[in-house]
Amino acid sequence: MTPSRLTTARLRQLTEELPTRSTAALTHLRRARVLTGHQLDRLLTKTDVDPHTTARVRRRIMGRLDQLGLVRMLERRIGGMRAGSTGHVYVLTPAGHTFLALLHREHPPPRIRHFRAPSILFLNHTLAIAEVYVALTEASRHRDFGVATFTTEPSTWWPLGNGFVLRPDAYTVLALATHRDCWWLEIDRATESRPRLKAKCNGYLAHATSGGTGPDGVPPHVLFTAPTPHRCTLISDLITGLPPPAQQLFSICLHTRAVDHLITALHDQ
Numbered sequence: 001m002t003p004s005r006l007t008t009a010r011l012r013q014l015t016e017e018l019p020t021r022s023t024a025a026l027t028h029l030r031r032a033r034v035l036t037g038h039q040l041d042r043l044l045t046k047t048d049v050d051p052h053t054t055a056r057v058r059r060r061i062m063g064r065l066d067q068l069g070l071v072r073m074l075e076r077r078i079g080g081m082r083a084g085s086t087g088h089v090y091v092l093t094p095a096g097h098t099f100l101a102l103l104h105r106e107h108p109p110p111r112i113r114h115f116r117a118p119s120i121l122f123l124n125h126t127l128a129i130a131e132v133y134v135a136l137t138e139a140s141r142h143r144d145f146g147v148a149t150f151t152t153e154p155s156t157w158w159p160l161g162n163g164f165v166l167r168p169d170a171y172t173v174l175a176l177a178t179h180r181d182c183w184w185l186e187i188d189r190a191t192e193s194r195p196r197l198k199a200k201c202n203g204y205l206a207h208a209t210s211g212g213t214g215p216d217g218v219p220p221h222v223l224f225t226a227p228t229p230h231r232c233t234l235i236s237d238l239i240t241g242l243p244p245p246a247q248q249l250f251s252i253c254l255h256t257r258a259v260d261h262l263i264t265a266l267h268d269q
Helices: 008-017 018-030 036-043 050-070 081-087 096-103 121-138 194-209 231-238 257-269
Strands: 034-036 071-073 089-092 146-152 157-163 164-167 170-175 180-187 222-225 252-253
Touching: 008 096, 018 034, 018 036, 018 050, 018 071, 018 089, 018 096, 018 121, 018 146, 034 036, 034 121, 036 050, 036 081, 036 121, 050 071, 089 096, 089 222, 121 146, 121 170, 121 180, 121 257, 157 194, 164 194, 170 257, 180 257, 194 231, 222 231, 222 257, 231 252, 252 257
Parallel strands: 180 222, 222 252
Antiparallel strands: 034 089, 071 089, 146 170, 157 164, 170 180
């Protein structure tokens, strides 16, 4: 059933009606942009809960949010039919974004287009970015740090002037009681050419050496993650050939090491 158009008045009413776990699901989606059922299971429920119970609760929550018109489930499923509901992919609708702005007493968001059916390459890349958020959130539950900020494109785009824009895949701030670390993340999928990677690095480097800052008023570090050791070496060699302070600005690691790298850097300050 297609939900009727949600008015601002109805969305305000929903901010008083929806339970905390439902609003948490919406907040996670805004941070990560897209999430699979499996990723939502990990975000919404503690690890000691039976997986079947976890999936059942998530299906109920997301089914209700879909019925209300706050989320949409994409037709494409990760892992095919065998994945079941854990392979479902969810996104916020424009009404979902407006609901969160009202819930958190923020300015209304700019006009947001519906998330169109993505290509498999785009979806896999976006879900790889989301996985960093999910893994960081899981780690923060039993480690002494918090994920203060996590945003994805296009909210991460940072104008440099003269029509140039930095387009990091994600921006995150990890926090301890004593300090915070700010990072721009580049989740490399080995699909970009060496010249394009070099141009991207030069953009970050030029911004940093000219005194540029990021969303929190400080110059973020830049972490590249790559799928293979060979790709890590390629990016590392490229950065080594750049002028200082490239070696202090950039870090490189495997996708599977991203969370450990960020947490270690936070505690080494």
